[in-house]
Amino acid sequence: MVNVVMTTPEQSVTERIERPAQPPVSAEPAPKLTFEAKNVSIWYGEKRAIENVSLDIASNAVTAIIGPSGCGKSTFLRALNRMHELVPKTRMDGTVLLHGEDLYSKTVDPAIVRRRVGMIFQKSNPFPTMTIGENVIVGLRLNGVRNHKFLNERLEKSLRMAALWDEVKDDLHKPGTSLSGGQQQRLCIARSLAVEPEVILMDEPCSALDPIATAKIEELIHELKAKYTIVTVTHNMQQAGRISDYTAFMYLGRLIEFGPTTKIFTNPTEKQTEDYITGRFG
């Protein structure tokens, strides 16, 4: 039997229904964190792009950042590997910890950060003068690795992890730009994996790809999260729903809501989130 009991408005509907006593449900353990961003603000010259964003990124999970153009999601993503510093007159406030270590400490080399935290961009960008094979191992070569056996092993391993090996194993000597758009994007993922990063950041990785190529990248993301932490920016809400475990919604440089993707896409807490994801914004 269910009885409605009078309660305060703050109580959920299910709490308003009397029910038999339930055994206590053990709380889920808190996820292990890769990033802890605290009160991060970034300025481009006088313009503040993001404001006091605090966000914990869980390890071995996919976190999607959504929001309208100009909301600061790409800026926040770039703050996770200090890539925003490549823009002149940039200023940053707050802290970003990677496995507890301050990425912005004076003793930390940004180049090392970018090796630990790889990035995939909207448009695939293989080096046009290099072959497919050279593109994959260029990062290792730049880091002084010369051992051919090691390089060949890493080349094959990276291409296999990027689900590209079977398609290009006989064409490694061909230019990277000879591949299709989707293959080029997976080549860039292989290039990123070759230096064995701890995290992969993706800035709208599928926005220039057809549905088949997009599906392959999404499948790859799903497989890679077993080994890597992945943070992706996307304008495609359906894609965020498909691939991510957690979703963050940003608007006007602020983090509006963050939570499990299922919760965000079925019952968001904030009205701004609801209006944006249902297409009622502005």
Next chain:
Amino acid sequence: MIAPRHILGTFDESLAALRNNVLMMAGLSERSLGRAMKGLVDRNDDLCANTIADDEEIDQLEKQIDKDGVDILLRFQPVASDLRRVVSAMKLSTNLERIGDQATTIARRARKLNQHPSLAEVELIKPMYEQAMSMFKDSVDAFAREDVDLGCAVVTRDEKLDDLNHEASRKLIERMAQDPDQLRGYLNLIFVGRCLERVGDHATNIAEDAVYAAAAQDIRHPSLTATT
């Protein structure tokens, strides 16, 4: 609750059309249930025939709502409250169609009863009808007005309807033993009672779906751990 306008006007139009069809279907089902019961109480075969004939229109609306719902899911991929509204509308149509079927069954049983002398025990069915109809109306109201409290209240009223059905069935079985000549008539009344009890179950389902659409809370099977 009136949501702000969608950027795509066609989405708002499609959602409004879906909702209007659900409410129209609810109106037709309510009318059929009322006519079937009036056909029984007033011994009016015409009303019974109307009820049976109207069922086709209810069935057509069910198919239309399913088609429109799938079309919206395909074209707009709604999320959050929009998704809940579409899914709930499609689930409502299934329950409304079944309420229409129960009304048709009652009308058929009434036509059989009308061929024989009237039975005073029809009075046992009236409280059940009032309870089932009020649950049905309130569950549709809860959906239309996105009234969570009303939806929760409907769910709690089903038990009374079950009790009324058990009591009426018990008395009718007693009468069958006392007056075996009217056995078929009492049996038909028991089946009518069972139909009304099923209407209450469908009204409960509708109320639960209304609460889910409005508040994203799954209040079904409260003995199970909530997963929302």
